[in-house]
Amino acid sequence: MSQPIVPQKTYVLVFLCLIGLTILTTAVAFKDLGPFNTVAALAIAFAKMLLVILFFMGVRHSSGLIRIILVAGFFWLALLIAFTMSDYRTRSWTPAPDSWSSTAPPTHP
Amino acid sequence: MTDAEAHGQLAGLAHQFEDLEQQQEADALGIWLFLVTEIMFFGGLFAAYAIYRWLYFSAFQGGSHILDIRLGAANTIVLLASSLTMALSVRSAQTGNRRATVTFLIATMILGGTFLGIKGVEYNQKFVEHVVPSLDWAPEGQSLARLAPGGLDHAQIYFFFYFAMTGLHALHMIIGMALLLWLVLRARKGDFTPHYFAPVEVVGLYWHFVDIVWIFLFPLLYLIGGRY
């Protein structure tokens, strides 16, 4: 805390950026980008989050410890999602059940 | 307790701290750690959401398309504006401008209230459309047509996430509004000075965090799979 006083203009500029990004993300949702719709939406949300964290929450001026803690929080969340997903994504890799009978003739595609 | 008495002369310094700087650093660390626990708290929900969205994508897409994207976008802007006023309020406290602090705090509350109002309208729509899981689940007409391809059970899971995530978020908003009210009362009494405004700053951080949650909820709930 006891951070430098940031000019009002900075806050207003950041706010305008955030509004712009909100409009952008809504507009992008109406374009067919295939799987990149999700990527775009998340990337824009991530950018907005960074703006809020760095400027509104003042992490720009925060100590390294607080940055580490914040990064650790998101990192742990990523671990939770990644490791859980690793189970779901690989479940169907499980050696598929063989054809069920020894007498099954090899099938041709 | 000569020590404590000596400390007592410094406004707002608790007895366990040596000086205001130590106290401020501890407060800052404390609130950030709290926000990390909040990340993990919402995170469990986000993880579950990620799994089901991946498993039942078409149901989630169908559910997403029932939501009113205009209201969602409007609410996003309202909440971002409230973050702006909150940041300005902290700044005003920092510069010792009591009137501006109070004004911006009240503006933040009004914007927060607007957000909750719009959310209420949306919730009401869900009841009208009978897409409230468990309590009122009987999609019909156009909703049914949109939800059926992904399977109604799976669509119900989507709406469960919709209500659980936005509901938990709204609960945080309500707590935030109560904290803001408390700040307004204290600020009017003149409790905050450029040397001591930690409560404003701490509540501000909390409010911004709640904003960040919504920044993710908006695309995750409203913008699944595009609306072309």
Next chain:
Amino acid sequence: MSTATLEPRVHAQRNYLNDDYGWKSWLFTRDHKRIALLYLVSITFFFMIGGSFAVLMRIHLVEPQGALVQPETYNKLFTLHGIVMIFFFLIPSIPAVLGNFLVPLMVGARDLAFPRLNLLSWYIYIVGGLFTLYSAIAGGVDTGWTFYTPYSSTYSNTQVTAVAIGVFITGFSSILTGLNFIVTIHKMRAPGLTWFRMPLFLWAMYATSIIMVLGTPVLAITIFLLALEHLFHVGIFSPALGGDPLLFQHLFWFYSHPAVYIMILPAMGVVSEIIACFARKRIFGYRIVAFSSVAIAVLGFLVWGHHMFVTGQSVYAGLIFSLLSFLVAIPSAIKVFNWTATLYKGSISYDAPMLYAMGFIGLFTMGGLTGLFLASLATDVHLNGTYFIVAHFHYIMVGGAVMGYLGGIHFWWPKISGRKYPNGWAALAAAIIFIGFNLTFFPQFVLGYLGMPRRYAFYPAEFQVLNVMSSAGATVLGVGYLIPLVYLIWSMRYGPIAESNPWGATGLEWKTSSPPPTENFAEIPVVTEEAYAYAAEEAAGD
């Protein structure tokens, strides 16, 4: 020496116990030492409740068809035993009692960073405990402490909601404690107390707090979802409505596996303090022991899937989780070797705390090594869900965590109460607990390997001999636990007055009087040396 005549004079010395009187001075206190005592009383209460459930279970299992209760009741007994012991005894045990008491003293501060949050955490704990007690009285709960869905969410018609609320609420008490410790250790260390001068107990509490802060919220949200599913049947974990029951297991174990480290890491910290003091040696490889605590805390988050090797998790995820589980064994092994090496060329005395610490090392070694059986995929398939698991985690959590807790209580009792307890009785209790523990749980390893599943209210007759052995051992163990309860309470009134540093230990907590004054130190101490400066040349300069 007659203590009675000395009493008024000694008590005239002001300390945190006689600073103020009356129930209000306790229930509204913000003094970390008093809050620690509030926790001590509450967790002892829950330990006795959980323990009595265990006694009933062991009596019941003496006969294959079940000697005491209906199967439904037995299921409630093991469920409540697990919930009470884990959430209301083990998790708060060392952190909330010894940690609360010692962290500010050890860092040389007047209190924790947030004393009001600290008191709040105790009240939260009590409210959570009341919900759990309510659920026990209002019919009990029979889901197992793991709350596996869809049984807990859809099929069980016991008090699932009440107990879920109880566990949910208690989680926040643990979060607040962890948050308080992290901030205190970061920001309130006395001048000169650098990170690598900190006692290892502080390192352990720091590592534990990381888990509490990062893990507990996930348990909270998981239990919250479970309660919603139970109340509204929304289908999030229920396959009948498209949900996946394995997702519950993932989210649950994301917290509940690291929770094991919430229980064992603090005990490791206690043992480091005790061994250093009674061998009069610096802990061998201090930095490595310190780092291994943090390594365990971090790696411990990445191994949860080893609870799910046979539950239908992907084979590949199983391989990853197995590998990571083996990795987390390494820092634990390093700690054991370093403790052992600390004894080398030491000056070892056999006071009671040391006996508990040695008991800890022995039982933890066995518990840790048997963990390898369960991290290894092929053997886990056979042993998962059997009594082998039961034996393994009791070796860690009772043999390890409870031994460490008791060792810590005995070590710091003179500081906490200002009195000494009879060392002979304490040594006897340590021996009885060690023997009783092994008699109770060693047969369960064999039972598990033979294939007896856990949570069975009745069982095939061929398993009876080993079950009777286990129950007999439990009797010994039960007696062992009662002895300290008697002499510690006795000592509070009749024990000899303790001087400020009865063991000749290093550490800031021993530099203040016993019991410490409310403000901990007359003057904030300045630290000029490493932790555990027991050696001759260092002591000379002291």
Next chain:
Amino acid sequence: MQSLPFQPEQASSIARSVDELYFFLTAVTLFFTALIFSIIFYFMIKYRRRSPDERPKAIQGSFPLEVLWTAIPTLIVAVIFVWGSTLYFRNSEAPKGAMEIFVTGKQWMWKVEHPEGQREINELHVPLGRPVKLTMTSEDVIHDFFVPAFRVKKDVLPGRYTSLWFQATKVGTFHLFCAQYCGAFHAGMIGSIVVQEPNEYESWLAGGAPGESIEQAGAKVFQASGCPTCHLADGTGLGPSLLGVYGQPVKLTTGETVTADDAYMRESLLLPKAKIVFGYSPIMPSFQGQMTEEQLNDVVAYLRVLGKAQPKPKEEGKK
């Protein structure tokens, strides 16, 4: 059994190899426990405090020693990891030609269905020396199929198939336990695995023959549910032909490809709109609640039979 057994019977082809690892682990455990205990005892006696003001010299630590006792456990756990995982991975898949049996768990019993149609409750007859693959599901909560003598265990989940396999190597009767807590009479959800000589097994099969194999039962359900109306053999129906599909990759409307395994068949019956075959419309009704778990098993078994058959030549351009 005798007074105090210390080892469960080894009655399957993998039991011995699992036990070998188990004994290795036991040896490691005993060795290190003994090592730590004896060092501690030795030190505690040798370095006991002889005078109250004894002050031993400080030892900071030893880097070589730390490396040594980091490396040794790392090596040991690496060996165990590789050993345990190889064993597990090798056994995670049933060998080709395994006999297929359906198992359904429900509170608190095991229901078994043989390919020939025999049904059993809390008993499973299997022939000696032949790999048997169990395809398992649950009607209610999670159960777990555990045969200690075979060293096999797998959770049985509602809404999903899991499977395990074994090859019995000993004639006799062995315990079957439910090893995942499943409610009030969890302890009573036990049964027995009866391993018989192949000829005895044959006569057991003949003895209780219900006259209808599992596929025949499945075919009946298939007909009665109206499936053939859309799933025409030549692929001209509203639904894709089911001939020659089982075990093969199937292209979906989403562009993904899935294997048409048991899980997919099951999902298609219960949640037909989840994964639509490329070129077809999501019009199939769900059979959730329409078929019992056993009927589902029957149909899946029948679909496997259809899957063996050669697909009829498919005309291109089917919508």
